Amino acid sequence: GGGGGGGGGGKDDEEKLSDKAREEAAAAVAVFGELPVARVYAKAWSSKIQGLEDVQSFVKSPASKKTGAASLCAAVAQILRVTVRDKLAKVQQKAFETAHLALESVHGPARADAAAIVDVVLPAALLACGDMAARTRENAREYIQQLADLDVMKEHDLLSGAVLGRLSPKAAPREAQGRLDLLAVLASRLDLDTNLSSYMAVVAPGLMHANSDVRRSAVDAVVAAYAVVGEGVMRELQLSENDPQGSQMLKTIREKVAAIAPKKDKGKGKAAAPRKEKEKGKLAVPAPDSGRESPSAAASPSKSPPPQRASPAKSPPPPRSPRASPLPAGSVGPATVVRGPRQPGRDLPSASPPPLDDHTCIFCGKHDEAFDEAGMDTHFWKACPMLRQCRHCKQVVEVCMLREHWLTECTAKDSMKECPKCKAPKPASELSEHVKKNACTAAPKGLVSCPLCRKCFAPSDEAWKNHLTGGTCTAGRDADASDGKKTGIPRTVKR
Numbered sequence: 001g002g003g004g005g006g007g008g009g010g011k012d013d014e015e016k017l018s019d020k021a022r023e024e025a026a027a028a029v030a031v032f033g034e035l036p037v038a039r040v041y042a043k044a045w046s047s048k049i050q051g052l053e054d055v056q057s058f059v060k061s062p063a064s065k066k067t068g069a070a071s072l073c074a075a076v077a078q079i080l081r082v083t084v085r086d087k088l089a090k091v092q093q094k095a096f097e098t099a100h101l102a103l104e105s106v107h108g109p110a111r112a113d114a115a116a117i118v119d120v121v122l123p124a125a126l127l128a129c130g131d132m133a134a135r136t137r138e139n140a141r142e143y144i145q146q147l148a149d150l151d152v153m154k155e156h157d158l159l160s161g162a163v164l165g166r167l168s169p170k171a172a173p174r175e176a177q178g179r180l181d182l183l184a185v186l187a188s189r190l191d192l193d194t195n196l197s198s199y200m201a202v203v204a205p206g207l208m209h210a211n212s213d214v215r216r217s218a219v220d221a222v223v224a225a226y227a228v229v230g231e232g233v234m235r236e237l238q239l240s241e242n243d244p245q246g247s248q249m250l251k252t253i254r255e256k257v258a259a260i261a262p263k264k265d266k267g268k269g270k271a272a273a274p275r276k277e278k279e280k281g282k283l284a285v286p287a288p289d290s291g292r293e294s295p296s297a298a299a300s301p302s303k304s305p306p307p308q309r310a311s312p313a314k315s316p317p318p319p320r321s322p323r324a325s326p327l328p329a330g331s332v333g334p335a336t337v338v339r340g341p342r343q344p345g346r347d348l349p350s351a352s353p354p355p356l357d358d359h360t361c362i363f364c365g366k367h368d369e370a371f372d373e374a375g376m377d378t379h380f381w382k383a384c385p386m387l388r389q390c391r392h393c394k395q396v397v398e399v400c401m402l403r404e405h406w407l408t409e410c411t412a413k414d415s416m417k418e419c420p421k422c423k424a425p426k427p428a429s430e431l432s433e434h435v436k437k438n439a440c441t442a443a444p445k446g447l448v449s450c451p452l453c454r455k456c457f458a459p460s461d462e463a464w465k466n467h468l469t470g471g472t473c474t475a476g477r478d479a480d481a482s483d484g485k486k487t488g489i490p491r492t493v494k495r
Contacts (some may be wrong), residue, residue, distance in 0.1 A: 203218050205218075
């Protein structure tokens with residue numbers, strides 16, 4: 001299966017498939033040949049990219065027209081099973097492109113043939129809508145919108161069943177918010193005249209969610225649906241006026257709906273049908289609260305994604321970044337390098353960063369020919385100035401997201417509370433005493449503070465990198481995310 005870390009493996013390795021992989025990928029080998037499939041199964045991300053490009057070239061070639069739709073779709077589906085959930089965002093994005101190209105290019109596929117691809121790629125894209133990295137979330141939302149516009153998706157109604165599936169009650173807030181943000185931008189494509197009850201069954205629990213960002217995303221989804229079908233949405237809300245929280249939520253929704261409803265008919269005192277007004281180009285979903293994007297613009301890569309929490313702004317991840325990377329065997333360390341959710345309030349880079357090879361750290365930019373797969377992981381764990389190991393769950397986390405990690409992702413999150421003033425995570429048992437001392441300070445408006453040394457600077461990719469790699473940060477590698485003290489974790493740990 002996929003692995004997304006560094007290089008490793010030469011040409012001879014990439015051209016060979018294990019017996020198990022050959023058997024598993026028999027359908028793909030029969031259509032694409034062994035070399036492209038072997039590249040897809042290789043460990044090096046560059047080989048995976050090359051293999052996916054080989055598959056795309058075949059799909060666009062005249063030879064693909066001689067391959068039956070069923071065989072081609074089955075072969076592409078097998079390639080996607082290996083790549084579409086890859087830990088490296090660049091590989092996953094290339095897999096998304098491959099699926100889109102196949103669905104767009106295959107002539108007259110039966111529903112089952114097209115579903116073979118959609119059933120692999122769409123769940124992965126939905127999962128990516130709740131990813132920690134903002135760029136990944138944005139790309140996934142935009143990709144699903146592009147899928148929704150394909151003729152084969154409309155002809156066989158392959159979208160609504162997946163995106164309107166109910167969320168698990170145990171879904172993380174980020175996953176729930178990602179799904180709700182997606183529904184807001186897809187509202188006009190989901191045939192809500194037929195699917196409104198299913199749509200609201202997904203949205204309604206979000207309105208009463210404990211997380212405020214999830215609630216705001218749910219409101220945006222309700223408003224987006226109202227812009228399509230009108231008052232039917234209000235009848236599906238099932239919020240009680242007698243419940244204080246439900247009453248407040250109804251008030252919020254009504255205010256937002258009133259902002260997009262056409263002017264009331266003076267004679268009847270009732271609003272004209274929203275759907276008809278929209279068709280005339282007179283109805284637009286309003287911009288939500290400050291700091292959040294409108295449902296209609298949620299997928300634009302030029303706009304900031306909805307915030308995960310009301311925390312200081314963070315810089316966006318590079319598009320090539322991995323979301324996880326295994327540590328060397330024998331280390332007491334994380335299974336992943338955690339990339340954090342990015343907040344609005346900063347400009348995206350004006351130009352794409354230069355491409356990195358397998359021997360360059362994607363976080364700090366250090367290049368070392370010794371960075372094979374294991375060497376890169378060791379660098380992440382012990383040396384990269386942009387990363388730190390969480391003392392509780394042992395995950396390696398980006399420094400800019402340490403506070404967020406402790407409060408929302410870490411195994412110790414239930415025992416941590418955020419100081420209302422300085423925003424530092426503190427053990428719940430110590431928070432009261434910390435607040436009473438009143439010795440902490442909040443970052444000045446428009447700035448973020450380093451969770452290690454507390455120095456403040458403007459939120460941007462470059463500022464974080466300069467602070468952590470340029471000697472400005474005075475904290476050592478064992479500094480704690482909550483108070484800058486030593487964690488007691490040795491630099492080298494053995495089992």
